[in-house]
Amino acid sequence: MPNQTEVGAAVAEALARAQHHRQRSPRKMRVRLLTQWGEGEGLTVQARIAGRCESELVAQEGLGVRVIPWAELDRRAGELPGLVDAAVEEIETAVAAAPAPARPSRVEGGLDWEAYEGLAEAAYERVLAVMRPLVEEAPDSLSLGGALEAVFLGLMKAAALASVGAGMGKDDAREMLEAAVAELLGRVSEGHRASLAPRLDA
Structure with missing residues (x-):
């Protein structure tokens, strides 16, 4: 029979390690202890980082998982905190090594820049058209x-x-937002406030 006290203490320590990793990580991290039955059954440690792009999601596939079979839990319960650390380290390494995505405008050859700029301006004008009513209808x-x-x-x-x-x-995304803000602030500083129509602070 498993020693429930030792197993319980190990699980508690593993959960504490999981919480530690969630708090220290600059990324949104999920670390769970799961009970798994059937194929690959056992007490399972599963770590995952919320991917910011497809390459980060792909990089984590099949990683960040550790299992102690039920039949070995009593003997190996003490490994649980270390398995949490190992699972977290594995996915952090995988995400760090994932290739960074590139903006289509930087990697697509022969991009139609006239259409690109036209669509960007059309989106800007359309958003402006709905912003004022939204503000006016606010509670x-x-x-x-x-x-x-x-x-x-x-x-x-x-x-x-x-x-x-x-x-x-x-x-x-941050670079593009900063560039857009800088452009609009430049218009304001040059006295072109009317170009920001419709004026939302009127």
Whole structure:
């Protein structure tokens, strides 16, 4: 019969290690202890990092998993904390080595830049057209600043979805956002505030 005290203590320590890794990681990490039955049955350690691109997801396939069969749990329970560390290290290494995605505009040969710029401008104008009504229809419990921030958050979620669909990495998305903000601030500083129509702070 398994020594329940020793197994329980090992599980508790493994869970503490899992929590430690979740807290220290700059990435969204999931570390779980699972009971698995049937093929490959046993107490299973599973670690996973939320992928920011397809290459990171692919890099983690089949990794970050450790299993102690039920028949060996009593004898090997003490290994659990170390298995948590090993599983986490394995996926962190895999994600770090995953090739960074590149923006289509940087890797696609013969890109139609006129169409690219035209679509970007059309998207900008269309978004502006719906922003003001959204702000005007905001609940009275929100200030103008709060409503604008909420609209910004919604737009960023939509932009993030587009960047994922384009196969872009976070660094590229951040670079494009910073460039867009710099361009608009430049217009404001040059006294071209009217070009930011419709004015949302009117």
